[in-house]
Every structure is written in C-alpha cells, then in structure tokens.
Amino acid sequence: MATVSELYQARVTSGQLEADPAQRGVLPAMDRVVRDLAMAAPAAPAQPAKSGWLSRLIGGGGAAPAAPAPKGLYLWGGVGRGKSMLMDLIMDAAATPQKRRVHFHEFMQEIQAGLNAARQRGDADAVRPVAQGVARQTRLLCFDEMQITDIADAMIVGRLFQVLLEEGVTIVTTSNRVPEDLYKNGLNRQLFLPFIQLIRDRMDVVELASATDHRQDRTEGGQVWFSPVDSIAQGQMGKLWREETGPAPATPLVLEVKGRKVELPQHVGRVARASFWDLCGKPLGPADYLAVAEAVDVLFLDNIPRLSQSNFNEAKRFVTLIDALYEAKVRLIASGADDPERLYAEGEGAFEFERTASRLREMRDADWGKS
Ligand SMILES: Nc1ncnc2c1ncn2[C@@H]1O[C@H](COP(=O)(O)OP(=O)(O)O)[C@@H](O)[C@H]1O
Ligand SMILES: [Mg+2]
Structure with missing residues (x-):
C-alpha cells in the first residue's frame, strides 16, 4: 500500500498536481496517521474458547479493553489550499476497509436523527449508543469542512468525539479555522471549550499554510x-x-x-x-x-x-x-x-x-x- 507521500509524489510526477511546498510539509503528519492505523490491532475478534489451565489462570472471558485509537489529524488552512484533496489521499492510502469520508454537515444530520431515535427509546445517554453504532463499522472517519455554527451540534460534538475515540475510531478532519476559533462567539461557548481541548489532546493540529489558492488558478469557461x-x-x-x-x-x-x-x-x-x-x-x-x-x-x-x-x-x-x-x-x-x-x-x-x-x-x- 502506498503512503500519502508516495501518492502525492505520483500525482506531481504525472502532472495532475503542481508541487506545493506547504502541502509537502504536511505529508509526514498524514503518513503518520496511515502508518499508525495500519499497526493498530484490528477491532478485536471474539477470543476462541480455550480450556487450558493458563487461560483459566489469566482469567479469559472478559473482553479486553479497546486499545486507544491512533491519534487523529486536524488539518486547517485557507480556502483552496488543498485540504480536501489531501484528505482524499489519506482515504486512498489507508489500508483498512472500515474507512469513511463524509461531509461534516451530513454526518451531524445523521447523528441528530440517531439521537432523536435513541431519546424516543428512552436512553439516558443517547450519544453513547449512536456513537457506538458508528464506531462498529468505522476505524477511520474523515470529515471534510468541520465548522460548527449550530448550537445543537456544538452541544453534542464533544461527547460524540469522546465516545468515538474511546471506541477506537481515528478522526481526521479539515477546517478553515484553528480549533480555538471553532464556534467563535457561539451561544454557551464555555460548554464547547472541552471539545477544543479534546482536539488538542487527541489529534495532531496541523496548519496548511500554502501561499497558493489552487482554485483561483483554474480557467473560467462559459458564463454561468x-x-x-x-x-x-x-x-x-x-x-x-x-x-x-x-x-x-x-x-x-x-x-x-x-x-x-x-x-x-x-x-x-x-x-x-x-x-x-x-x-x-x-x-x-x-x-x-x-x-x-x-x-x-x-x-x-x-x-x-x-x-x-x-x-x-x-x-x-x-x-x-x-x-x-x-x-x-x-x-x-x-x-x-x-x-x-x-x-x-x-x-x-x-x-x-x-x-x-x-x-x-x-x-x-x-x-x-x-x-
Ligand atoms: N498542488 C495542487 N496542484 C494542482 N491543483 C491542486 C493542488 N492542490 C489542490 N488543487 C486543486 O485545487 C482545488 C482546491 O483544492 P481543495 O482541496 O478543494 O482545497 P480546500 O479543501 O483547501 O479548499 C481542487 O480542485 C484541487 O484539486
Ligand atoms: Mg475543501
């Protein structure tokens, strides 16, 4: 399986991408995520029943605690710098089939719908089962364009990420803003601050400070x-x-x-x-x-x-x-x-x-x- 750096270089060589030093600069952080994911144990399969004295002695039976998820990545920078393109490369390079790339808005919609259903069932902690449902099928979760403007999203996203991380999901996200500026001036922002701390603790925060807006380079066609x-x-x-x-x-x-x-x-x-x-x-x-x-x-x-x-x-x-x-x-x-x-x-x-x-x-x- 190729690394992100190798995929990037292949596209530069083929002329699909222009070499961009700032993009090159973030490739090691992306390679690190892909490498850690490959080395992380896959979701633990059920232990085959053993009857030997040793396994009885070490007390098998109880499920092993989930290993912590490999550290994720929070890639931020201005528009047109190539964040989405680089996220696609991570998706291509990650070996696990349990990977999912989803627009943040769309994902939060899905979560809010799941929460409504869980609340109707009377679950006291509605976020946990919903997040666990996502985690069962996903080792790598990529969000493009994380931005938090909605108070309903702001109030659950911290707990949501916390459970996803506990359940061994690695999160990669792009954003236009540094974490500290997420939900800036939002209502009840103090309740949101632990989420920023969680990002800082559990994700590499990397800026893509490219000088080039690659979108502006493209030519205009027929007038629309x-x-x-x-x-x-x-x-x-x-x-x-x-x-x-x-x-x-x-x-x-x-x-x-x-x-x-x-x-x-x-x-x-x-x-x-x-x-x-x-x-x-x-x-x-x-x-x-x-x-x-x-x-x-x-x-x-x-x-x-x-x-x-x-x-x-x-x-x-x-x-x-x-x-x-x-x-x-x-x-x-x-x-x-x-x-x-x-x-x-x-x-x-x-x-x-x-x-x-x-x-x-x-x-x-x-x-x-x-x-
Ligand atoms: N190094 C590059 N060379 C050529 N085109 C690029 C390069 N990086 C990004 N692009 C193109 O520029 C456009 C904007 O990139 P995108 O990843 O969508 O930026 P962002 O998500 O940061 O706004 C896309 O069409 C992308 O394919
Ligand atoms: Mg983008």
Missing part, C-alpha cells in the same frame, strides 16, 4: 454567473434555461423532506429553477438543501441579493445551499447582485462566506458539474 441582476442578466438566464430544458413545459418540483414539502417553482427532468428567496428566504435547513442537491443536476438560481448582517439567516442558508450543491457537484447557473466574493463583504459570517465565494468561483469552471 450573471451580475448585476438586470434585463441583460435575466435575458441570458432565460436563454440558457431554454437551451437546457428544450421545449418541454416546466412544472414545480416538490420534494418531501422529513414530512415537510420543499418546493422549487420550475423543473424539467433534473434541471430546476428557483429564486434566491424561494430557497433561502424560508426556514429551510441542511436536510432540505441536501434533498435539492440530490434531485437535480443543474440549478438555475435567480436574484441573489447583496448579503449582510441584516439578512444573516438568508446568508447562512445560502452558504448551506452552496455547500450541498458543491458536494453533489450540481451545476449552478445564477444571477446575483455582484461577484461572489463581493456578495457578503462584511459583518458576522463574512469569514465563512469566503469559502462559499471560493466554491462559487470553482463552480463557474467550464468542466464543473456532473452532467
């Missing part, structure tokens, strides 16, 4: 972002819509999500169209946006306004929507008040928005998308 929202933009959006959908009449797309209905005013097959306000002006959440991203290959999004603190909730939903579309590789064709990087220039949340702007820029590439 129109600003400002004027009659020219509207005309071009309309023209592209007709090109994508043909003469077929559009109908509303109604998705059922957890018993709720999420409606996009128009769709033809897997091409759908909605305005910013249809999708971000209503109290929709990650599950709704994941459902939209799953249902379409191309999304036309009209009228993205300039965002600021005064429409913080809409901005936050927009960030979640773009994350879901990005992960699912949905092609986005949009009209907005300004260029992505100037849509949300200041105020609380402007920092998180940099990543969204970077993703929007990448989604404008000609070769972006699943169709």
Whole structure:
C-alpha cells in the first residue's frame, strides 16, 4: 500500500498536481496517521474458547479493553489550499476497509436523527449508543469542512468525539479555522471549550499554510454567473434555461423532506429553477438543501441579493445551499447582485462566506458539474 507521500509524489510526477511546498510539509503528519492505523490491532475478534489451565489462570472471558485509537489529524488552512484533496489521499492510502469520508454537515444530520431515535427509546445517554453504532463499522472517519455554527451540534460534538475515540475510531478532519476559533462567539461557548481541548489532546493540529489558492488558478469557461441582476442578466438566464430544458413545459418540483414539502417553482427532468428567496428566504435547513442537491443536476438560481448582517439567516442558508450543491457537484447557473466574493463583504459570517465565494468561483469552471 502506498503512503500519502508516495501518492502525492505520483500525482506531481504525472502532472495532475503542481508541487506545493506547504502541502509537502504536511505529508509526514498524514503518513503518520496511515502508518499508525495500519499497526493498530484490528477491532478485536471474539477470543476462541480455550480450556487450558493458563487461560483459566489469566482469567479469559472478559473482553479486553479497546486499545486507544491512533491519534487523529486536524488539518486547517485557507480556502483552496488543498485540504480536501489531501484528505482524499489519506482515504486512498489507508489500508483498512472500515474507512469513511463524509461531509461534516451530513454526518451531524445523521447523528441528530440517531439521537432523536435513541431519546424516543428512552436512553439516558443517547450519544453513547449512536456513537457506538458508528464506531462498529468505522476505524477511520474523515470529515471534510468541520465548522460548527449550530448550537445543537456544538452541544453534542464533544461527547460524540469522546465516545468515538474511546471506541477506537481515528478522526481526521479539515477546517478553515484553528480549533480555538471553532464556534467563535457561539451561544454557551464555555460548554464547547472541552471539545477544543479534546482536539488538542487527541489529534495532531496541523496548519496548511500554502501561499497558493489552487482554485483561483483554474480557467473560467462559459458564463454561468450573471451580475448585476438586470434585463441583460435575466435575458441570458432565460436563454440558457431554454437551451437546457428544450421545449418541454416546466412544472414545480416538490420534494418531501422529513414530512415537510420543499418546493422549487420550475423543473424539467433534473434541471430546476428557483429564486434566491424561494430557497433561502424560508426556514429551510441542511436536510432540505441536501434533498435539492440530490434531485437535480443543474440549478438555475435567480436574484441573489447583496448579503449582510441584516439578512444573516438568508446568508447562512445560502452558504448551506452552496455547500450541498458543491458536494453533489450540481451545476449552478445564477444571477446575483455582484461577484461572489463581493456578495457578503462584511459583518458576522463574512469569514465563512469566503469559502462559499471560493466554491462559487470553482463552480463557474467550464468542466464543473456532473452532467
Ligand atoms: N498542488 C495542487 N496542484 C494542482 N491543483 C491542486 C493542488 N492542490 C489542490 N488543487 C486543486 O485545487 C482545488 C482546491 O483544492 P481543495 O482541496 O478543494 O482545497 P480546500 O479543501 O483547501 O479548499 C481542487 O480542485 C484541487 O484539486
Ligand atoms: Mg475543501
């Protein structure tokens, strides 16, 4: 099995990646995780029954305590530096078949659903069985984009990680922020601080301080972002819509999500169209946006306004929507008040928005998308 360093070098040699000294600098920490995982005992199989005096003497029968999980990795740095790409290399290099890479939002959704079920069963400590359920199938858990903005997530993530680690799961995560800045200014933040300590104790915290935003290097293709929202933009959006959908009449797309209905005013097959306000002006959440991203290959999004603190909730939903579309590789064709990087220039949340702007820029590439 190749190490992360070897996989990286092979991609540089083949021209798939440009050599980046800062990326090279974090490879040893990644190799260490993969090596420790390979050396860690696999999840203990049941002991074969032995009847010899020695095994009776040493008192077999009781399960051996789980060995502590190999130390994980918390890789942080600015947008476009290659964090997700490097995480993919860890996934490729890890020998265990019990490895899972999942977007943090999506994982927390799954956990919250599990917690609800456990609470309904009346479990006193609901986090433990849910985390144990995950741990049974997973030795290496990779989260891309850990960010904690939701108080419900903030209040359980410490306990969740604690049980996962106790159960021998190694956690690798990427983030735009240094651990100390997670859930910054969040409600009840003091209850969150032990989680930061847990990260420091149980994960190598490594900064990817590359000078290059690799996303900016990519070339732009056909125009899919129109600003400002004027009659020219509207005309071009309309023209592209007709090109994508043909003469077929559009109908509303109604998705059922957890018993709720999420409606996009128009769709033809897997091409759908909605305005910013249809999708971000209503109290929709990650599950709704994941459902939209799953249902379409191309999304036309009209009228993205300039965002600021005064429409913080809409901005936050927009960030979640773009994350879901990005992960699912949905092609986005949009009209907005300004260029992505100037849509949300200041105020609380402007920092998180940099990543969204970077993703929007990448989604404008000609070769972006699943169709
Ligand atoms: N060394 C590199 N050479 C060429 N392209 C790269 C390199 N590192 C990353 N990329 C590309 O740049 C883009 C951004 O990288 P990504 O891993 O998504 O960054 P991050 O997760 O840090 O925002 C991706 O398309 C990725 O494949
Ligand atoms: Mg990334």
